[in-house]
Amino acid sequence: MIRVEGLSRSYDDGARGKVRVLDGVTLEVPAGQFLAVTGRSGSGKSTLLHVLGGLDSEFSGKVEVAGTALQGLSDAALSRFRNEAVGIVFQSFHLVPGLSSVENVALPSAFAALEAPSSRAKEALERVGLGDKLTRAPEQLSGGERQRVAIARALFHQPKVLLCDEPTGNLDAQTADEVIALFKRLNGEGLTIVAVTHEDRLRNAASRVVSLADGRLS
């Protein structure tokens, strides 16, 4: 489902010059796997996730996600890939204020031609257990509920791959467990999940754990 070969990414960091955050990463994730990527803060976990999610195209190496080779793609092609092929969940939920849950979940439909976006959005919300909070504004939801709305948004186009960057980082222990349980259920339904984390709780739920250090996976 995911195939990464010789992936490198460096940042221009003014005083320190070029900093190589990823240095020849190689990774293969079969379909249906729930992979946890761990590592110290600043080890490049988010950077890796952004490359996999098509948010960062300034890398070298080969990256193939859900059948799409990402190297050298145009902005339009990458945008389409983000829109349809993957879902991304962040530590902060990044819901749009002023839009209801359904409207937030349907946000990807603004950038795609597609029938009945709100009934799809309702299905996605039901899938994450929020069928009763369709018209709530983000401000009227708890942290755990907001993250589940964000997950529903990531699932809007029914992607094969869900990418998560510290998805439980802003949640208390109990709600974190609920979200992790949701991930396990979604994984059980066949969704491939890559979650970047430094939390044991999430790591323990994964079916495979790799760790990132000095720009490489081990």
Place this chain on the structure above:
Amino acid sequence: MKSAALRKLVRLHLSRDRRGAFSSSFGIAIGIASLVFFVALGLGVARVVREKIFPVDASLVEVIPSQLALGLFGGQLDQQAVDRLSALPGVKKAYRKMSVKVPAVSYYDGDFFGRRVRMGVEIVAVGVDPEFVKADVKLGEFVDAGEGQPIPVVGASRLIEIYNKTFAPARSLPQLSATMLVGFSFPIDWNRSFIAATAGGPFTSTRGQVVGVSDRGMLAGITIPLETAKRLNKSNNADAEHFSGVALQADSPSDVPGIVVAVKEMGLRVDDQERRMAENAGAAVAITTSAMALLSALICLLAAFNIAHALSAAVRTREKELGIMRAVGAKRGDIFALVLGEALVLGLAGGVAGTALALAAAAGIDMLAARMVPDFPFKPETFFLVPMWLPALGVGLGLLAAIGGAWLPARRASRIDPARVLAGQGT
């Protein structure tokens, strides 16, 4: 990006910061209002100058004799010269004019439109080819009726205006209109003058009857048929062979410069006093209007800067939101369109409001002027002229100012790096 979605997101963003949106639109509205107002005023005043104060017919050339008689037929306006003028390329028609060289007065004693009047005025008369004023003749025929018969007279529209606004009020005389005047008859005594010694010819008395009022009528006097002028000159042993002027009707205004050159080559002069005054007045109006329009354009420019500033701030505070749109599939162009779309709404609102404000102000001023400002000559019903294109220009410029202001913020928004703004903590 789907346009329905674009509209929805634009509306969402605008509704979240109503005050900011209002102030951005307001700036544009002020600039556009002032622009539309001053352009309409300039056009309106120019129209009054053109149509009422100096109603110059752009295809008419007034030829007058040279001050010096040059050689054989140089400088003289006799029938031969008129024939040559008529034959010039671009000349459609030549209308001869001959001033009556006999002094005359009108001594009026009787009922003057409901008021008893005793008044003596010096009369200056010019004869013209009847076709020259034919269109404005409303009573009988504008031809010489013969010795002792009433003389058909055409008055000057501008003279009525000046009479009504300045002469009559000061003397509590009644207001006149062209239709009232037609049919009015008054005595004319030839070979009489309050001012100058007469030529000593026989004193005769006839009547004049107003048969029409025309822009082509002589401003300081009466216009009569050419044959009448000839007859009066002849019977008083004055020159009845030479014309005092010829009005040349050109095929089109573009023929006028060529005609002017040919006329001068014939040793004749062109009386372009009126045309020059009209041009000078027109230029003065145009310069003032341009200055005010420029000032208004500057206000629009300021409004554009204001929008640029406001949108830059909005883009900064909405960084994460724009980033998440990128993350769920927005292209750079979608983000650009989103920010520009907001500006378009602001510009459209500002442009429409500004144009409406200007038109309302114009209507208000016209109403006040009608009620409060005393009459003066050539006072128009409206000081404004609003051609179809002016509101379109107002709204268009409002949009343009908004787009201009939004361009850089929109570009910056489209280049937001979602990876940078989305990772980490914070709402």
